[in-house]
Amino acid sequence: MGDNTDARAASTPESEDPALAVPADESADRSGRSASPRRPESGPPPAEERDETSVSSPSVPWLLVGLALVLGLAATTRFLESFVPETTAGTTFGGFAEAVEYPVYAILIGLLANGLLSLTGLRDRLAGAFRTEFFIKTGLVLLGSTVLFDVIVRAAGPAVLQALLLVTSVFLFTWWIGGRFGLDSRLRALLSSAVSICGVSAAIAAAGAVQAKREQLAYTASLVIVFAVPSIFLLPWLVQLIGLNTAQAGAWIGGNIDTTAAVAASGAIVGEEALQIASIVKATQNVLMGVVAVALTAYFAYRVAPAGGSARPGLGALWERFPKFVLGFLLASVIATVWANVTGDSGEAGLDTAKALRDWFLIAAFTSIGLEFKLSSLREAGWRPIGVFALATVFNLLVGLALAAILFRNFAF
Known part of the structure; x- marks a missing residue:
């Protein structure tokens, strides 16, 4: 669930790892059957591939901003973990809030930030820090x-x-x-x-x-x-x-x-x-x-x-x-x-x-x-x-x- 490589990199189809390449006749389409041949190794990659490459190798400023974002969201999680149970104590929601652990807050906050970053077009620029x-x-x-x-x-x-x-x-x-x-x-x-x-x-x-x-x-x-x-x-x-x-x-x-x-x-x-x-x-x-x-x-x-x-x-x-x-x-x-x-x-x-x-x-x-x-x-x-x-x-x-x-x-x- 040992995870030897970043899941983000794994989910990027344009990864240039030669170990994952197969001959054209071994390609698979959406359902796992044969598909079109791979793009030739020579020549410049398409624009969308160049964009993905730039995402996988972020600039230092964007990396630092992304790390600051992750740290800020983590701090927000820590705050909510204690703030929500304290403010809802004695209410009908209090028992539920007391049972909610920090992974729930962290994932939900991450999903919310994901949506906002995607809308603003900043997610891919910051993805190197995730x-x-x-x-x-x-x-x-x-x-x-x-x-x-x-x-x-x-x-x-x-x-x-x-x-x-x-x-x-x-x-x-x-x-x-x-x-x-x-x-x-x-x-x-x-x-x-x-x-x-x-x-x-x-x-x-x-x-x-x-x-x-x-x-x-x-x-x-x-x-x-x-x-x-x-x-x-x-x-x-x-x-x-x-x-x-x-x-x-x-x-x-x-x-x-x-x-x-x-x-x-x-x-x-x-x-x-x-x-x-x-x-x-x-x-x-x-x-x-x-x-x-x-x-x-x-x-x-x-x-x-x-x-x-x-x-x-x-x-x-x-x-x-x-x-x-x-x-x-x-x-x-x-x-x-x-x-x-x-x-x-x-x-x-x-x-x-x-x-x-x-x-x-x-x-x-x-x-x-x-x-x-x-x-x-x-x-x-x-x-x-x-x-x-x-x-x-x-x-x-x-x-x-x-x-x-x-x-x-x-x-x-």
């Missing part, structure tokens, strides 16, 4: 400092088992249903990886492994975001409706929502302990991204396109795809555990500082989710990829719920 992946990775590393290592050790067993069963079953189901819908094999690989592992980052890793067309990656990234945003609010509501305990809720959220940022947002809505379990479960699934990427590379190199010049898979690809921030999360947890044992109560201030920094980075990430959200790129996807993604998401929710309920039923903090 670094959801950077903010969420940094926040999750800091989250490790608030999760004692013994919790990770106790949660590791059921988390690994859930990840193996869930990723395998959801990937195979999505691959199968994608074939039934007649999607191109490369698009099937992207959708299967995105739904089963960690959204955009898994799709990016799969795209490099199978040499997917850039537009296919854009379609998949857009679908991930469109489905992840409502899940942030839907799953906490379903957790209350079904009556899951805190650990089961975190495991279900971590195993089902496709992006790490959205997992953190949804887990934070349920509570601190649910956020911890959700992050551990999602991090466990993220580790499998490298395994899936290597397997896809081997499958496409030897079975789908053996004569296409694809590089033969090697063990080095496993480390290349491995989400490095997971190591930072574990290291921060070890350091915090040692710090707490050595300093006792006198070390609480240091841990509180790490928690405050974590919250700021997570708020910036949730705000960026709203700022980055784009519905327009789905217009070209057609209904087949959307149908496959929707069916796979429902399957993921049902299997994930069963696994979380069984594997984490007796987990205690």
Whole structure:
């Protein structure tokens, strides 16, 4: 939901990553079937491509303005988080306001700012500062400092088992249903990886492994975001409706929502302990991204396109795809555990500082989710990829719920 590359970059079809290029006859149209050949590599790009390139490499002044905007929206979120419950206390709205956590404010404020910036034509100029992946990775590393290592050790067993069963079953189901819908094999690989592992980052890793067309990656990234945003609010509501305990809720959220940022947002809505379990479960699934990427590379190199010049898979690809921030999360947890044992109560201030920094980075990430959200790129996807993604998401929710309920039923903090 490890996210190795900025979701914003992934959703830009004009990205010039050569690993994502495929021969003309391997192109896919809106429904995953054959389409027109790629533009020749030589010659100047069209005007719209030049504009996208300029967006992906923003000037320093616009970058600074964008970062100031994200920081200002994060500060507004912090203000509303305390102001709204205080001003509505004792009213009929007070109980609801007290239950609303900062991810809700951050995402809604981000969406509102997104609309205003789009109307004024400033959004694309500032987009370089909307670094959801950077903010969420940094926040999750800091989250490790608030999760004692013994919790990770106790949660590791059921988390690994859930990840193996869930990723395998959801990937195979999505691959199968994608074939039934007649999607191109490369698009099937992207959708299967995105739904089963960690959204955009898994799709990016799969795209490099199978040499997917850039537009296919854009379609998949857009679908991930469109489905992840409502899940942030839907799953906490379903957790209350079904009556899951805190650990089961975190495991279900971590195993089902496709992006790490959205997992953190949804887990934070349920509570601190649910956020911890959700992050551990999602991090466990993220580790499998490298395994899936290597397997896809081997499958496409030897079975789908053996004569296409694809590089033969090697063990080095496993480390290349491995989400490095997971190591930072574990290291921060070890350091915090040692710090707490050595300093006792006198070390609480240091841990509180790490928690405050974590919250700021997570708020910036949730705000960026709203700022980055784009519905327009789905217009070209057609209904087949959307149908496959929707069916796979429902399957993921049902299997994930069963696994979380069984594997984490007796987990205690």
